[in-house]
Amino acid sequence: MTGPAALHVADVAHRFGRQEALRGVSLEVPAGRFTALLGPNGAGKTTLFSIVTRLYEQQAGRVAVFGRDLQAAPTRALADMGVVFQARTLDPDLTARQNLAYHAALHGLAGRAVRSRIDELLAAAGLSEKRDEKVRSLSGGQARRVEIARALVHGPRLLLLDEPTVGLDLAARAGILETVRGLVRDHGLSVLWATHIFEEIADDDLVHVLHRGRIVATGEAGTVGGEVGLAAAFRRLTEVAA
């Protein structure tokens, strides 16, 4: 018997004034799976993330996290998710450790066990030596790894990452992608990875293609791509949708 989806989005629509940003978006992130949200810039990925994280109020539709309705039970739903935003959100004047401790406190967590957890997460991110340095002095890739470590402090079951590799070099991109895939493989974490980079998606990943605020295709990347491959299929899908 399977449990509820890690993330269930049904008929979500959103407007900014007269501009329609999302038009009846429905998608699922199955528990324990790496799921990609593929879409070009401006497709509505960040808007969808902002709705799922309650930065924007839902105007229409339903969002549930592990079966809990986001509007009816936002506290528990937010506690179940870790988020890495597209824009950098670390406090540059605090150290890596202090940033993680601050995040832990925002989830009601403090104490020795939490400090150990923070040190372990920073060690796993390869940042033990940088843990007491101000974030301002870290490279883009290191800061991104701190953000992923921070998103895991409170033990979420669902990890949302909005274009986490934007602006990073190839090596850093590959490292971050492998880290996140490892979390799915080894710890059963459920992941929604928003991106516009085809190379980051494997054939057996579940992919939702978002274009102009609509889901235009859903399925395993290998199936969506078919014989032509995901990149060509995406171009065709977005041309048709245009």
Next chain:
Amino acid sequence: MSEVPTSRLGLGGYLVCLSGITRRELLRFVGQRERFLSALVRPLLWLFIFAAGFRSVLGVSIQAPYETYILYEVYVVPGLAVMIQLFYGMQSSLSMVYDRELGSMRVLLTSPFPRWSLLLAKLLASVLVSVAQAYVFLAIALAWDVEAEPIGYLLALPAFVLTGLMLGAIGLFLSSFIRQLENFASVMNFVIFPMFFASSALYPLWRLREASETLYWVCRLNPFSHGVELVRFALYGAFEPVALAVVFGTTVVFFTAACLAYDPGRGVMARRGGPKGDAA
């Protein structure tokens, strides 16, 4: 790996959240010592230079809560202490704008605790710092021979807390409208200076009334005047109920307005498209 902690969402968890927000506020404050010094320099310039210069020109006749004639610098000390809180309250709003520009506001707003409780925690953290600054100023004033009633220093604590909450709530509300740090100059010109000068901080209002009835009423209606009077009375062991009511009421109104402004569905954030205004 050690056991993975999971979010604690009860009262104990909220207290941890409150202490985490306060700790961050203190870390940032300690990390910017010049902010602490500049916050003190301003009122000290008023006290050491401006007030000393006017000492011989302006004595203040007997008026509550004073029981005798007082020197001008005795009169201005409560107003200058609350001025520190005014500046800190507005600076705290600046830090909200800074957080929004940095993106770290999202981290705060995606905490599982209710948004009003997060804003309250932010407010309480800023009050803690501003009250500490006000007491440092009072200590320096004491060394300058401007002393209040001994018990007044204790009684002034709740007055400072309430005044800090009021000014912080006003700052919090304003922060939801300020899009960029550069706009803070407008806050200085349109909020801080008018609030400070159109108040009882620098001159008793009966004196102002002799010059202009309109200006007198503007000052009377200014909540900052009531914050100053609440602290002034407390420092001399007295209680001003009207000031307390105005300070309390203003705090409730502006804090409620700030909560609505930061509400994702109703407030300024919703109209603007999120905490950084970057809908895409």
